[in-house]
Amino acid sequence: MYIGKNEFGETVSLLFRETSQMTQLRREKWYCPACKGELILKAGSKKAAHFAHKHQSDCNSFSEGETSEHLQGKKNIAKWCEEQEIPYQIEAYLPELQQRPDLLVDGVIAIEFQCSDLSIDRLEERTKKYLEYGYQVFWIVGEKFILKEKLSSLQLGFIYFSPSLGFYLWHLDVWKKQLFLYYHIETVHFGRKLYFLKKSWTIKESLRSIFNFPLQKKLCSSREFNVLKASLQYRLWLRKGLYHRDTELIKAQRRLYNQGCSIQLLPYAFYIPVTFPFYLKGSEILWKQLFWQVLEQSINAGRSYSAVIADFVRKAYQNGLTTQKMPNIDPNFLLIFFVREYVDLLLSYNWLNYKNQKFENSMAVNWKVNAEKYDRNFKSLFEGLKQLSTTPIKNMIK
Numbered sequence: 001m002y003i004g005k006n007e008f009g010e011t012v013s014l015l016f017r018e019t020s021q022m023t024q025l026r027r028e029k030w031y032c033p034a035c036k037g038e039l040i041l042k043a044g045s046k047k048a049a050h051f052a053h054k055h056q057s058d059c060n061s062f063s064e065g066e067t068s069e070h071l072q073g074k075k076n077i078a079k080w081c082e083e084q085e086i087p088y089q090i091e092a093y094l095p096e097l098q099q100r101p102d103l104l105v106d107g108v109i110a111i112e113f114q115c116s117d118l119s120i121d122r123l124e125e126r127t128k129k130y131l132e133y134g135y136q137v138f139w140i141v142g143e144k145f146i147l148k149e150k151l152s153s154l155q156l157g158f159i160y161f162s163p164s165l166g167f168y169l170w171h172l173d174v175w176k177k178q179l180f181l182y183y184h185i186e187t188v189h190f191g192r193k194l195y196f197l198k199k200s201w202t203i204k205e206s207l208r209s210i211f212n213f214p215l216q217k218k219l220c221s222s223r224e225f226n227v228l229k230a231s232l233q234y235r236l237w238l239r240k241g242l243y244h245r246d247t248e249l250i251k252a253q254r255r256l257y258n259q260g261c262s263i264q265l266l267p268y269a270f271y272i273p274v275t276f277p278f279y280l281k282g283s284e285i286l287w288k289q290l291f292w293q294v295l296e297q298s299i300n301a302g303r304s305y306s307a308v309i310a311d312f313v314r315k316a317y318q319n320g321l322t323t324q325k326m327p328n329i330d331p332n333f334l335l336i337f338f339v340r341e342y343v344d345l346l347l348s349y350n351w352l353n354y355k356n357q358k359f360e361n362s363m364a365v366n367w368k369v370n371a372e373k374y375d376r377n378f379k380s381l382f383e384g385l386k387q388l389s390t391t392p393i394k395n396m397i398k
């Protein structure tokens with residue numbers, strides 16, 4: 001931490017101090033502004049000069065063992081603000097929330113530079129508090145949480161969404177002094193493979209416009225793969241999962257049995273390679289099944305798109321289906337996003353029709369089909385299949 005209180009109760013910051021000042025500062029006694037515990041001033045050659053609790057403490061505001069990456073990151077952002085004359089406070093204590101963001105920018109933007117582990121519950125709690133009290137929160141991750149092959153539950157917690165960039169995540173590289181945006185984050189191959197695009201800024205560019213970037217700029221991209229191959233691989237993957245007694249798949253299988261179906265013998269629409277909904281909990285088969293159930297009733301009742309979505313959201317909660325913990329995104333939105341993406345795909349394959357504000361099942365088949373009928377549908381649908389992007393459809397370059 002950069003701030004400490006001296007014997008006279010004055011708050012002093014070590015940020016941007018000359019090394020020559022340290023000898024003098026070191027002679028004074030320092031106390032933690034949060035827990036009042038005694039602090040020591042550390043000014044070695046490896047890390048930026050900072051304070052640390054003298055004794056092992058369970059101080060809520062400042063965690064111990066602050067890494068050089070974390071110290072450097074706070075400094076980078078502070079410098080960025082100074083150069084652009086953006087008002088900021090380092091480690092500002094917000095008494096009504098009892099939270100201390102790494103930086104508070106413009107009085108309302110809390111910046112949390114996260115370099116070390118944190119429980120997802122704690123992350124959710126902190127985020128909710130910021131939002132509840134009218135702060136905007138930017139979680140920026142350090143090296144440890146850079147996207148690689150799989151998304152951890154904690155990484156999910158740092159993800160945001162914008163209609164123009166899809167799912168995105170901020171990362172600060174403190175040594176290169178660059179801010180990165182990972183966007184269009186999607187998982188394919190049944191959640192085993194991660195795709196994303198990356199954009200970066202140096203700390204010379206306008207911080208304000210960078211923070212607004214996901215809301216304003218539309219970046220298009222498309223990624224293509226073979227639909228036929230992906231669908232067959234998906235079916236194979238389901239079979240393997242059942243063989244290895246995958247808990248989620250067994251649960252889905254059980255529920256389908258009660259409906260008189262089997263995971264391996266569902267209509268083609270279930271194997272359609274929609275991007276894998278990493279933001280939902282449980283097997284995606286269960287989510288698709290719920291959608292078809294809702295749709296079946298809606299088609300008969302002639303309900304509109306928005307009524308179908310509202311019904312889907314309500315039924316998901318009733319059935320105990322939940323989203324992953326992603327506190328920076330409204331959970332209802334995640335459910336709606338899934339339906340929209342799935343419906344877009346079904347429409348693009350002419351599996352569904354949406355005419356005069358009503359859904360029609362254009363294949364005129366029940367989603368609960370028998371095996372013989374299923375095979376026929378499966379084959380007929382492969383005819384005329386083309387390469388299709390799985391990127392959120394609206395962002396595709398056509």
Ligand SMILES: [Zn+2]
Pocket residue numbers: 032033034035036037053057059060061062
């Ligand atoms: Zn303390």
